[in-house]
Amino acid sequence: MPPKPASKSPIIKEPTWNSEDKYIRMHLKGRPVPLYAPTNIEDEGKYDVKAPQNPPAEQLKLEWVYGYRGRDCRSNLYTIATGEVIYFSAAVVVLHNFEEQTQRHYTEHTDDIKCLAIHPDQVKVATGQVAGHERKEGKPHVRVWESINLTTLHVIGEAEFQRGVCCVSFSPVNGKQLLAVDESNDHVLSVWDVSQDKKHSKITDSKSSGDPVTQCEFHPKEENQIVCCGKSQITFWTLEGKKLDKKAGIFGKYEKAKIMICFCFTENGDVVSGDSSGNIFVWEKGTNKITKAVPTAHDGGVFSICCTRDGTILSGGGKDRKIIAWDAEFQKTGVENEIPEEFGAVRMISQGPGNMILVGTIRNCILQGNMDLNFTPVVEGHKDELWGLDVSTSQHQFLTCGYDRHLYLWDAQSRSVVWRKEISDAAHCCCIHPSLEIAAVGLQTGKWLALDLNTHEIIAVHTEGKEQTECIQFSPDGKMLAVGNRDNYIYVYEVSDDGKKFHRVGRCSGHSSFVTHIDWSEDGEILRSNSGDYEILYWRPKTCKQETSKDDVRNRVWATQNCTLSFQAVGVWPDDADGTDINNCSVSHDKKLLVSADDFGKVNLYEYPSIQPKATGHSYQAHSSHVTMAKFLCDDSRVISTGGKDMAVMQWQVVA
Template identity: 55%
Template structure:
């Protein structure tokens, strides 16, 4: 038999060519442009015209006409293809290296399959030229069909809860609605949270990061603005404003698609003309200020606002033709006159001009009130661009927020973490300091009765009174989020991130059970099967074990000096495998219910960093994926690699979190380069498969997912790469984490 030609594939196209006198067998799936000829010669059809890349020499005399579908050598007998004994791999993509059984220097045991001509391609597996070999379990050999159509999963997902709040870099994004719901945003979701009833609703119309929010005077209509983005198919998503109904959650209008640049930074409804107008500032170099008749979706006026950052824009409460904007080195009073916006600059005169004017609100008599980076609160007379009153040193640092309450009390919040109330004559009534844990005050909103809502730069939403204690109603991470693990016995999960915070959550009450601050940025986590302890991997090579009940430190170890991407206990709890960016897998023996650790050794063999690990059900084997798309198998108790296909192909795996493997390859969409999917997890019942990708999407597949281009349900909400996904212990819900959007989302399986 001649050398084995390999039918390779990836985002590129591959075609079999032969002598002109020979008629091709045209594949039914035209998008891959696969043609099979007798005595084929394999070339890349994406190469420039005239250039070919042969995979084998078909010129040998008496050559048997064959093709090779992912390692299966198949002779051509008319239009149908019948199989012959070959190496036991499902497929191998071509990367310029020999077949796996040739590399191993041995002939593997043969197996038989029948692959008709219409069932033979479109399998993902060549990522950036890297050959990936995946082996089919023996019990599927006789029945497996490459092109059988997979079914959609029988279940769907419903967004149940969103953890976190975006206060770190956004302002004026916290309001109380008449329904009793607190409205705010994180990632691309607007959260409407009824604290009393412990219920959340979600507006999910946006496709990327939301940066600003405002509520109409009717207290029902809401406008939100988002950044520009990129869809999974590479299309640009334009920044725009969405106006929507907070009762029905229906989108009413979409404004500015194709007009705004980069992002929307602030927006506000007019107050005095029934809220008919909406002013918006985008994040272009000139920070364009525009005024819209939002119900007609018409732009009434536009003007270059400032070359510097703009932090707030608001209509005057009694004159819809006046807008005030503030930002870096400026305070402008705009008048809308005959379709044009005319600017008057705020005059600081004897008052030292602050570097930043950070916030603006209005008194009952129409005076404008500003807070600045010098800690001052300045009052500007109605209709004037001059200061009528200055409260010097109102705060010890920047004044981030101002809120005028219904009773005429002014409330200010600052970088000094103080919340100060002022009477109608701007005399201080009292001051409350927010604990350092919560961070500086970013925004202030009036709550029910005497309550006040506070959003902080550490992404807390606090509720309390001006003379009492504030309690958090929402909290989240403050830096990139990667670590996620679920409790094996309870409805609990743990998250950890680059903010050095570890948090154990109760998925039923949606509240944190405890939080702990580490010395290093955290990257990964894994529960011991008993649930008694949890291991945390950091970015520095240090890892630690915490007691789940008390959060006390059990032990600390260091392996290498690079980030630890995976912490995975064996199902029997006797081993811990740690995947590192130094290309090693460190193995520890575990005793005393996860409280005693002794190093066994390290598994060496990967040529790139470790990305994912899974244990076998019997805890005897380990499978690993790496950054260059290798799949390797190990006996962890002796830290030895397993190269025998016969040993590994029928292993029963306890979990499926590796992104490469026979049981899950159908999750890869066309055009993937291997970096699109960050996390995978099968349900505990092995019926569903969940993935998180680089485009903020969560995908739900049926499991096993071993048919090419398997169908799935797709869910948005995250605005950054989805870094981790995991089912809760009873498969009733699942958790997803967003990387740079710092959000945690809880989905109900329905």
């Protein structure tokens, strides 16, 4: 057969300027998109579509991360020498001092972090990530770094790992070796020499298992011993020089569970494992045989086991959400605790600062406490894909909503949850009234609801078809509400009785695809909207009629800059954009800065208006998923961003 012709790169059509009608024509997926400029655009000289636009003097600095990745990761919650608690969310490792309520961040990763290990010196840290967005830096790898000054010491395995790294562990005593488990089909276990400051080398590797591996660690008292567990297996490895030998765990008279979920090491070096059937098994140091068994220690799987400083063993359950204390003979001490259902099952138990116990949960929360008292949340987060965000017009507070059917009101100054509320359906968008203490929330089911921000009570529910509410926005005076739907329509409501009543004015019909963004003009007379097929339409909201005269809309001053397709935001689009790359943009209240959220995990900052297609901005990586929304707080001091599938909320400080 003749060789296939080389694939051609798509031809990128440069934006062009029509000086007669004063508009830029850009192309998205080959479709021309006209963006009309104000008529005074050339009052101070001829507009040059190819002219550059410099980034703003201001920058963003990551200040706070809300959330913890507990839904699908374990062995990711520890205390280090500084007294800080270390964990990860999205592409950020968080070093959190609970007492002083401060955070530091390691931000050198480019995508989802999946595993974490602490060096025996309690200072160095290893973290592993999945394949990322960038072709080079986005390859799966392990980073070894120093937690005092957050400097990177080693970047390991960029040409070795396939999909991601699911487990890492330092060798005991001196930590000169590091093991890593790849998420490839064979779950290859590799051992690396990390003893030198600037060089590292692979010592050996071996196929581990064709099934998922849940935990893999060096034995703390045996320099050359490694324990690994996962689906249908627990294995005991011996590292001799450059050779790895393994022995499978022998269950004897005990039934092997489907998944060996977790293990820990006792003070004398025994291995204690927990499985999906709720059993706890003890494997004597140096053997691969069970020497003690505690059948059905939990109702459902044992999700975590921890040996505390005083030698007590704590086991955490999934289904029963219980934490049970065991003595050295694996008899119950009589001390138990149950995690409240709202925070989810136990994901990981860890020794915290002092005598505190830390509990990470599958609902992305971290709790702190001890076995004699209740555990209280110190970190909370969303538990499913996150899209909805809006900011208060007068306070340092913001509202988020997601597919986990939860609303959160956060305070950016105390960096804490003000309140949380569970609702009936998955939520996709939200907006806060400009003067009243109410918010509107759009749901995936075609419904939208209004609720009181003080009482958290739902005060109105309306249904517009069965498709998702894509965007929702109050008018600047708060007297009207526009609801953009996936059914291609915009529904307009009058707001009365202090926000308690909503009367539908009508339906704006004209889009040929779903409505993605809505802006009101400052005088409330005009709506503009974007759609999924890159259309920009304008409306008279009081009549729901389309406004087709460009001269009636091009000079309007807009209260918001939600629409990613507009002349004032043309600079946020990359040259090879396909129309879905930019999920959201938003202007600061002083109309000097523009922030955008993109599909590549980045938050971007530009001058406003960003009217040059060649505009450059500052880009910031912290999210590991598509960034769904980014908005300025009421005083423009900070930007809040939300990650879609990473479910993280990030708070960025605006610095000059």
